[in-house]
Amino acid sequence: MTRLFIAPTSTAQWHKLVNDAQVHCKYELEEDLESYLVFLLMRFLSRPEMVNSILAIEYLQSFTSQGQLRQIRLQEVGDHCLLFSGLFPKQAQRRRVKISYFVNLGRSAYHQLAENSLQATAELYSQLALHFVPVMDVLHAIRRLGADSPVLEPMEAMELWSDTGSKQALENLRESTQSSNIQPLDNKTPRH
Amino acid sequence: MSHYELDARRLLCPMPVIRAQDKVKTLAPGDTLDVVCTDPGALNDIPAWCRINGHEVLDKKQIDDEIIVCIRVGNID
Numbered sequence: 357m358t359r360l361f362i363a364p365t366s367t368a369q370w371h372k373l374v375n376d377a378q379v380h381c382k383y384e385l386e387e388d389l390e391s392y393l394v395f396l397l398m399r400f401l402s403r404p405e406m407v408n409s410i411l412a413i414e415y416l417q418s419f420t421s422q423g424q425l426r427q428i429r430l431q432e433v434g435d436h437c438l439l440f441s442g443l444f445p446k447q448a449q450r451r452r453v454k455i456s457y458f459v460n461l462g463r464s465a466y467h468q469l470a471e472n473s474l475q476a477t478a479e480l481y482s483q484l485a486l487h488f489v490p491v492m493d494v495l496h497a498i499r500r501l502g503a504d505s506p507v508l509e510p511m512e513a514m515e516l517w518s519d520t521g522s523k524q525a526l527e528n529l530r531e532s533t534q535s536s537n538i539q540p541l542d543n544k545t546p547r548h
Numbered sequence: 549m550s551h552y553e554l555d556a557r558r559l560l561c562p563m564p565v566i567r568a569q570d571k572v573k574t575l576a577p578g579d580t581l582d583v584v585c586t587d588p589g590a591l592n593d594i595p596a597w598c599r600i601n602g603h604e605v606l607d608k609k610q611i612d613d614e615i616i617v618c619i620r621v622g623n624i625d
Contacts, residue, residue, distance in 0.1 A: 366596075367596035367597065367599065368599070371600055387569070388566050388569070388570070391562065391565065391566055391569055391597070392562055392566060394562075395561065395562030395593050395596075395597075396562060399561065399562070399589065424558055427560065428560060431560050476567065476570075477559060477563055477567070480563070480566060
């Protein structure tokens, strides 16, 4: 069933959506991470051209850049990876990569940012790198709130769960099968 | 009532709003805060954040490359 979100401003709507998604996936983001996600959603969903970005090249270019330009490039890579992995996971299929590719690249970009930022901002970038998967899970939950079927195909969910330990991917998988014994691919332990 | 200034220059959105959020937590209702930033996105982000958190935007101005958003801290539960 389609849900209708009623809130007085677009920011309030995004805020409510992110909050509802956290309730849905039983995860509570820290306030700074939650705010970062709300404003990230507001900013990037009005920029459809972002889907054309070639993340690996942007990431490599960040290493040949310096100062503010380097920070801008790294933040864009991290943010795009977060949105692709969480909100537009089908981008992985189109780009012939696994969703965990975005997770690894995004984490790495935020980690680099944290290492090259002043302490006040480094902490948040570090949190984004550390909690990339739960934040991605909140984005998956946002998609799930408005959909009648699971966000990921069963194999995508299995890969993502095996590679990253994503709880939403596991939940997605449980929705797709009646099996009570779900094992990660190649019996590897899901990373958290 | 006191007045404070937050230097959010060279921070990329949405970082200025996050820094403002952290700073406001340390202030009392009625205090005012000038957030000085260079990313034009802050002109929308900070007022939007204020609206949903009960703070008041007293002034927004751009001087050369710098944007200054002055806010008055509202009652925080």
